[in-house]
Amino acid sequence: MNELQNLTWQKDDFYLSTNKEYLDLSTIHSYLCNDSYWQQGVSIEAVREQILYTPLCYGIYLGNPSTPTRYQVGFARVITDFTRFSYLCDVFVSPDHQGNGLGKWLMECIVETPRIRNTFFSLKTRDAHDLYRQYGFELDPNLDKAMVRTGNQEQQLEEIMKPVQLNLPHLR
Template sequence: MEWMHDTLPYRINDSWEELEPEPDVIYALLQTSYWAAHRSRETVLRSLENSLCFGLYHGETQVGFMRVVTDYTTFTWVCDVIVHPDHRGRGLGKSLMQFLVEHPAVRDTRMVLGTKDAHGLYEQYGFERLELMRRPIPAAAQ
């Protein structure tokens, strides 16, 4: 599935073939975040292999990423949503979320996430703020 921006040269897709050659781009993006900077490259690569992933592209260059964990039936956990700083402020985070909530593989699932920020963005797409319990990440998974 692919989405093209109406007026800007951006597109989003769920093509593993296009995403797969770019793990270093994804790793670098996630290293700039507060929630994933501690992840090793190996952990990031394994998480990609076991998730539904979406790439955000400016022309042929990947400038954003979204990853969800899902059983494709009952739940979808939104884990990583990030846009390169040079491309922020253009509504691309909203475009990623719209793409997700309309995606036929997961649109009928209950979507959940845990975040310290961007609550307003997620609430626009039907997410509710809830206190989530969190357990520490085992040292082996870091």
């Protein structure tokens, strides 16, 4: 999957990249913690772990992401096994850059990413159904057969705070 860890697309002055080294953890955390409805109050440690263990993360940047003057304006994660299943989550474009087609561009790039473009995709949304329908998503007619296990989020947060020795200095 290493070939997927450094994909880059460009549209005008915006860049989209799967390189995790370019991600701005504070920008992502700020949006998820303060502006999203799905991760309100999430800790920066939890966001760091989510990024670390997600196979594909997409960042949208104003400016070339390989330069220090880049500014992150969007994000998405795809949890996948690269063969059958992909789960799209934490999709956002910062409010000051919405309405410029960046969300659509992000979705175009995600659904055409090699190795996952033909997997079964799922996601949950409260308010973006029309966007996702444009990329082949539909309401699940078998939702009544779905099952979930919620777990204990407080204990999980304690668990992720235990030291794990991984060498990814850009996410510290």
